[in-house]
Amino acid sequence: MKDSSIFAPGNTMTNNKDTSITVVTHSPSETLQLANRLVASTQGALVLALHGELGSGKTCFVQGIGQAMGIRDAITSPTYTLVGEYKGSDRTLYHFDLYRLHDADELWALGFEEYLNQNGVVAIEWAERAEDTLPANTIHVHFDVKDATMERCIRFSNLPPALQRFDTVA
Amino acid sequence: MIVLGIETSCDETSAAVVRAPGEVLSNVVFTQQEMHGPFGGVVPEIASRSHLEKLPDVVEQAREESGLSWGEIDAIAVTYGPGLASSLLIGMSGAKGLAMRLGIPLIPVNHLHGHIFSALLSPGCPSIQEACPFIAHVVSGGHTSLVEVKDPQTVRLLGQTIDDAAGEAFDKGASLLGLGYPGGPLMDRLAKEGNASAVKFPRTQLSADSLKHYPHLDPELSFSYSGLKTSLMYYVKKHPESRDDDVQRQDVVASYQEAIVDALVSRCVRAMDGQTTLAMGGGVSLNSRLRARLQGEAAARGWQLLLTEPRFCADNAAMIAFVAAQGLAGVTKGVDAMKIDVMPSLSIVIGSARC
Helix, strand or coil: CCCHHHHCHHHHHHCHHHHCEEEEECCHHHHHHHHHHHHHCCCCCEEEEEECCCCCCHHHHHHHHHHHCCCCCCCCCCCCCCEEEEECCCCEEEEEECCCCCCHHHHHHCCHHHHHCCCCEEEEECHHHHHHHCCCCCEEEEEEECCCCCCEEEEEECCCHHHCCHHHCC | CEEEEEECCCCEEEEEEEECCCEEEEEEEEECHHHHHHHCCCCHHHHHHHHHHHHHHHHHHHHHHHCCCHHHCCEEEEEEECCCHHHHHHHHHHHHHHHHHHCCCEEEEEHHHHHHHHHHCCCCCCCHHHHCCEEEEEECCCCEEEEEEEECCEEEEEEEECCCCHHHHHHHHHHHCCCCCCHHHHHHHHHCCCCCCCCCCCCCCCCCCCCCCCCCCCHHHCECCHHHHHHHHHHHHHCCHHHHCHHHHHHHHHHHHHHHHHHHHHHHHHHCCCCCEEEEECHHHHCHHHHHHHHHHHHHHCCEEEECCHHHCCCCCHHHHHHHHCCCCCCECHHHHHCCCCCCCCCCCCCCCCC
16 A cells, blocks of 8 residues: 555546545644644645635634744735735745635736745635636645534645655654 | 825725825725625725726825815825735835826835824824824724834734634625625624624633744734634524524624624723723724724723724725824835835834835
8 A cells, every 4th residue: 555656656646536635623723733734744835725615624724834834923814915925934825815706817817826936835715716727736625514513524635645644644 | 294195905996185294185985895796805806907997086086176286295105015916006006106207205104004093083183192102903804903002103013813804704704694795884784683692602712822823912912703703604504594584693693793892892901901092993993883892991991092083994095195194104205216115914013115
């Protein structure tokens, strides 16, 4: 199992089923730690598309990203300003919120590709508003709320091979 | 000194003429809210396109209503941040063009300083020098902050939201309840008919531990509205009838609004420890429940409460021109003025732009 990706790289690169993992968190702080772990396992450019309804855990997740990056400013919702920019210890976080976006083309009209080329972490809330225009290496994170509990099913898809077991690595 | 101000940081395209120290000769605001209604908020690209279309007319109208000629304008003030980059750029480019054409200085102003000082922009209110030191509460769709204004040049951040702003809690709450946009005024109206203790929504109390990554923020003076929004989502899922039944919906709205307002009022009370004057500005400061609650606290505790006049609460250029006319922002001229850049993530504590 462990070696399958080495001998059959095609599987992991082309089939979404093989590159996705699902983690259940039980509290906002677990969601935050999960994000922290994912981002701490990476270096350089990273694009994360966050999908999920209002209140599904996206805010907590982004705060975890900020902690992993050593960001000292509060990461507030960029709903009204579209993008928030935060300097971390060695990368910059570009935090997008497309809640009020109407058309994916508008994202590119605002210079989205310049943000993608900064070698930083790009986290995009309400990414479904621009689904078709995101880069091919985007990691998609789907948040699912279980009724009347604090549990969240968080599914990561399109993970590169090096990150496929990030949730189990301390 | 007569200043023409320009503000385009978010929804509103606005221009105003202010005579120093604080006489508003005109204040023209074109709001894009109706245009954005069907999409549930500001659409960035449409916003900047609309600023581009409206700005020349809005500026000309502000000049005309002031009764002055272009030759009588002494300086151009403009919001340089924080805000939506593409929208800020339209105002900045227009302001640079005017300053260059008229051969007068350009004064870049921090949008949040406009809100901080807007309560002092009415006839009969104290001057900024008289009001200092004071606590200012800026509460809007994009911001929820408490600052101490020690003297007119020194703004110190005490606390702020660590996730959603109060105005966003209103807007997203309204969306969860199927009410429409903008959520604040709709909820304010509905809440008047409802029972504010019908539903127990949480009052998020931040702990020192939860803020350990933000050492400059005081947990007792900071805000978090993300959890409140989530608890409304749970409530609506569990009680779907609360979206459809008018009476139940009023009760939910009143209870939810009370949770938002409670957090704001309790932090203001803490921030006012040892202080005498509280000023409040920003779009959410129009909320009638918030105003009434703070008036009650002020009467009971002997504060001087300075509430921004309704016409200066939402984004407007009069407050931007006012900050410039008061000499609270850096003045730039000629080539230096042309080098000023917009700063979408500008901090509330920074006054003057550097080129």
